[in-house]
Amino acid sequence: MFRSKSFNIHQPLASGSLIRAQSFSGKWPSSVNIRASITVNEVSPEEALSAVTRVRTDMNNNGWGCLVDSESCDDEQKKWNSRFTKACGVLGSILLNATLRTKESGVSFFVAYFRGIPIGGLQLSPGDNYVPAFPKVIYLATHCGIRGCGVLLIEQAVNKSQKWGKKGNLQLDPLREAIRAYLDMGFVEIESHMELHPERNDKWIYNEATKTYRYMFS
Structure with missing residues (x-):
């Protein structure tokens, strides 16, 4: 039950939500064109509030959480619980900021x-108050049942x-568990944060x- 890690994009989605029964193990298969199924739009705070609320509600209401007692979880279930909890938390932060901003x-x-x-x-700040003055990814989270699409954000x-005239440069303060994923995207560790210099x-x-710029999937 807890081995599914991403959506099966070949399955129809009649209900308008994403359920664990429509998922498969591992990352996207090499034959799948992620860009053909996933789009990313810049949106207003109001739309961000509505969309991220839907993501969080779907995770909570469609069986994505691990309901067994934490003491009886195996290592994979504990990792899943951590992924689910952290995704909910970051999505909640985006919701709060979309409301305030x-x-x-x-x-x-x-x-x-x-x-x-x-x-x-994803929430992005121009970064004017940061050193270096690169745009900063404040929050990024995807549905806990999907992998490999964060790079499109x-x-x-x-x-x-x-x-913004910043040459595509970005900075962020990653969760420890996400460092590997950001390294795979081309970020480098700089003291207490990470930076991306696409050029x-x-x-x-x-x-x-x-x-x-366009990310080249391997």
């Missing part, structure tokens, strides 16, 4: 959609940074015609 300029929100269903969100943040990284390709 509905009239504040400068902060951007992005939502990832799987066949029209919201599955994650980062891709949008990179291109927002590019529009220096062969995982990111710049399109001169569109003035945008």
Whole structure:
């Protein structure tokens, strides 16, 4: 029951929600085109609030949490519980900030959609008050049942940074468990935080015609 880690994008989604019965083990298979099933949009705080609420509600109401007593969980179940709890927590923080920042300029929100269903969100700050002054990913979380799509949210943040004249550079303060994933995206560890410099990284390709970066999936 607790071995499924990501959605099966070949399954129809008649109910408008994502359930564990529609998932499969492991990462996306190499034959699947993630970009064909997942889109990421920059949205208003109001839309971010609505979309992220749907993600969090789906996780809580459709059997994604591990309901067994923590003492009787095996290691995989404990990891799943941790993933579920942390995802709920970060999504809750995005919700709070979307509520507080509905009239504040400068902060951007992005939502990832799987066949029209919201599955994650990202909050980006211009970073003017940070050193270095790179745009900062404040929060990023996806539905606990999906893996491999967080980079599409980062891709949008990179291109927002590019529009802001920051050359696509980003910074963030990662959760310890997420460091490996960010390293795979091309981030590097700098003292207490991580930075991404896409122009220096062969995982990111710049399109001169569109003035945008694109992450190259391996």
